[in-house]
Amino acid sequence: MGRWRAFSLLLNHISTASTKCLTPNKTSLPPRLTPLHLSLPSTPTLRAFLTSTRPFSAIPSRVLVDTTDYDYGYNNEFVPKEDEETGKIPIKAYFLCTSINLKSMQAENLSNVVPPSSRSSNYIALRYCDFPSENAGLGVKGSLNSCRYMVVFQYGSAVLFNIEDHEVETYLDLVRRHSSGLLPEMRKDDYAVKEKPLLDEDMKGGPDYIVLKTLDTDGVRVIGSVLGQSIALDYFVSQVDGMVQEFAEINRGMEKTGTFTMDKKKLLQLVGKANSNLADVILKVGLFDRSDIAWRDAKYAQIYEYLREEYEVTQRFGNLDFKLKFVEHNIHFLQEVLQNRKSDLLEWCIIGLLTIENCISIYEIVRDSNAVPL
Structure with missing residues (x-):
């Protein structure tokens, strides 16, 4: 036992x-x-x-x-988290001139031109992947972090993607060679795109940036179009603000002296400047033209509408139109004043001629009365 x-x-x-x-x-x-x-x-x-x-x-x-x-054969550190951002692409928008020859620029940079995906002919997109960027490696494989993009618009805007500050002038010089009406001081705006592949929605907004699952060439075109229009609108608003300030000074002078010293030529120049600014905003910039890319795909339409709302494009154009109406009202008023001045001058000339004629007639009568008959 x-x-x-x-x-x-x-x-x-x-x-x-x-x-x-x-x-x-x-x-x-x-x-x-x-x-x-x-x-x-x-x-x-x-x-x-x-x-x-x-x-x-x-x-x-x-x-x-x-x-x-237990470990199941992989490290949890390599699993992407839901809130992890795989890359941040800086965007810089510039308005440097009033016109760009897109045909000559496309011919010079033919190897870098991205084939167009819409019928729009007021811009070209250029891609540069010949040398690595300092931002490369932040994103996932196949994202735009490995390339640099530049969208150039005929009305004078250039939008740069994934380009560092110290390299901006190199790319802008490519645009200046085909530009006319260069501005003494170009306007600039900054923005950014953050990539998050595990994002639930197609896009999500943030302060001075937008979050996307991934940024492709159509996204570059859509974002570039809104930023290019916005920075151009800033320039035209500043031009109209200058005219409003000039008319405000004229009105202050009229308030003190009861008259103004502007000649007709200067007034006509202001009329032409106001009309050309409005025409450029509507026709050249295409502020109210629809985006063909956004029209085809609801994802890009959401991005397009969000950015237009973020930059308050419609509201700013409304303010521009209101200021132009103020300028137009002042122009009409001053034209009437100048016309009245001209009418008064003509009336005084007629009065002077009649006076001279009467004097001559009286002289002849007196001379005839004093003549000795033969």
Whole structure:
């Protein structure tokens, strides 16, 4: 009977050691099993202890294993998190002239021209992938972080994607060679695109940036069109503001002196400037022309409408139109004043001629009356 108890003790020890081997240990290897002898101990005290204890079961008990401690062959650090942003693409918009010859620029940079995806002919998109950018590697493979883009518009705007500040002049010089009406001080605006592949929506807005799943060439065109229009609108608003300020000074002078000293030529120049600014905003900039890319795809339509709302394009044009109406009202008023001045001058000339004629007539009458008859 004692031999069976010893044999049961051996089986239980082996089963316990096997269950310990099933338990994962990341820091150390499982301990070696110590061989046991089957001979019974001869010590009376130990023999009494073995006889007094109950028999051990030879069937091992179930062991609960925590599967969360296991590694499944990959590192969790490489799994992209939902809020992780894989890249940030800086965008810079410039308005540097009043006209750009797109045909000559396209001919000079033919190898870099991105094939157009719409019928719009007032811009061209250029791609430069010949040399790496400092921003490269921030995004996922195949994103625009590996290339640089420039969208050039016929009305004078240029929008640069993924280009560092110290390299901007190099790209703008490519535009200046085909430009006319260069501005003494160009206007600039900054924006950014953040890429988040696990984004639930097609896009999400933020302060001075927009979050997209990925930025492709159509996205470059849509974003570039809105930023180009916005920076051009800033220029035309500044031009109209200058005219409003000039008319405000004329009105202050009229308030003090009751007259003004503007000649007709200067007034006609202001009329032409106001009309040309309005025509450029509507026709050349195409502020209310629809985007063919946004018309085809709802994703780009959402981006297009968001950016137009973000930059308040419609509201700013409304303010521009209101200022132009103020300028137009002042022009009409001053034209009437100049016309009245001209009418008064003509009236005084007529009065002078009549006076001279009357004087001549009186002289002839007096001369005839004093003549001695023969």
